[in-house]
Amino acid sequence: MKVLRDKGLNVSMFSVFTTVSTFANCGFVPTNENVLAFKHNPGLLGLLLPQILLGNTLYPSCLRAAIWFLERVTGRAEFDYMLRNSEEMGYAQLLPGFRCLCLAATVWIFVLVQFVALCCMEWGSPAMEGLSPYEKLVGALFEAVSTRHAGESVFDLSIISPAILVLFVLMMYLPPHTSFLPARNGETAPKIQRDEPRRRLLTCLMFSQLSYLVIFIILICITERENLKNDPLNFNVLNITIETISAYGNVGYSIGYSCKRRLNTVSPCRDATYGFVGRWSNKGKLILIIVMFFGRLKKFNTKGGAAWRLS
Incomplete structure (x- = not known):
């Protein structure tokens, strides 16, 4: 409440806006510092955590x-039919029971890995400076959950260790419904039926999603080559990769830009609240816009690169 009063924000509007944005995993928060302004408010972070996961x-x-709960309470046959015939319902989010269990287990394993890594490597770092142990634990858990794919950062990513940033890149790259799904009772993957010749040719010509991301990163490095040479502490391959993968995963994370890290201090510079991409050239921004659309439509290219054999 104090933070909102200091910023002159209406409490009701902030609550509604943040709730909808968090559940939809948009990453929009009506503050210049995103959720960083609330790192001393573990109660608020705890309320946002389930919304990120549920959404x-x-x-x-x-x-x-x-x-399942409605079926148990009401006993209606419609709910039982939906549970037993989830694939026939035509709703992609309604998954079979075993797949849902594997998905939930995978999500919590990913969260646990990030949480442990953050606590081990950033506990005494400047990113958690000034926080109590309880605030550090809640902040690390919130950051681990938000990486997939809410984009609400409670820490300054520019001072997070590179090893953690690489882990974040992996988490942002993985689709939200990624799960470890072992075969049961000798089950094997269904055989892929042959398509029409034209469709088979198109499938063979398509690259994998990772290959396209590498191409996008190379193109951005080409468009930003002057900045990479003149401002290497802000413009480096890791920062560009984080921005690109964040756009691909529709996460919204940004490493930010700091005038203090500039080697050339002759030209004037003023820190702004927009993300790192705000300092890019127009060509680089256009490429990142394409990456955002590609990330939103990535499910149509899940079989890309199947024609390549690496052995």
Whole structure:
């Protein structure tokens, strides 16, 4: 409440806006510092955590749990039919029970890995400076959950260790419904039916999603080559990769830009509240816009690169 009063923000409007944005995993918060302004408010972060999970990675599991609960309470045959015939319902978010269990387990394993890594490597770092142990634990958990794919950062990513940033890149790259799904009772993957010749040719010509991302990063490095040479502490390959993968995963994370890290201090510079991409050239911004659309439509290219053999 004090933070909102100091910033002159209406409490009701902030609550509604942040709730909708968090559940939809948009990453929009009506403050210049994103959630960084609330790092000393673990209560608020704790309220946002379930909304992030329910709105994205755990949505299929929670949806099936809700239908199961309604079936138990009401006893209606419609809910039982939905649970037993989830694939026939035509709703992609309604997954089979075993798949939902694997999805939930995978999500919590990813969160645990990030949480442990953050606590081990950043506990005494400047990113957590001034926080109590409880605030550090809640902040690390919030950051681990938000990486997939809410984009609400409670820490300054520019001072996070590179090893953690690489881990974040992996988490942002993975689709929200990624799960470890072992075969049961000798089950094997269904055989892929042959398509029309034209469709088979198109499939063979398509690259994998990772290949396209590498191409996009190379193109951005070409468009920003002057900045890479003149401002290497802000413009480096890791920062560009983080911005690109964040756009691809529709996460919204940004490493930011700091005038203090500039080697050339002759020209005037003023820190602004927009993200790192705000300092890019127009060509680089256009490429990142394409990456955002490509990331939103990535499910149509899940079989890309299948024609390549690496052995």
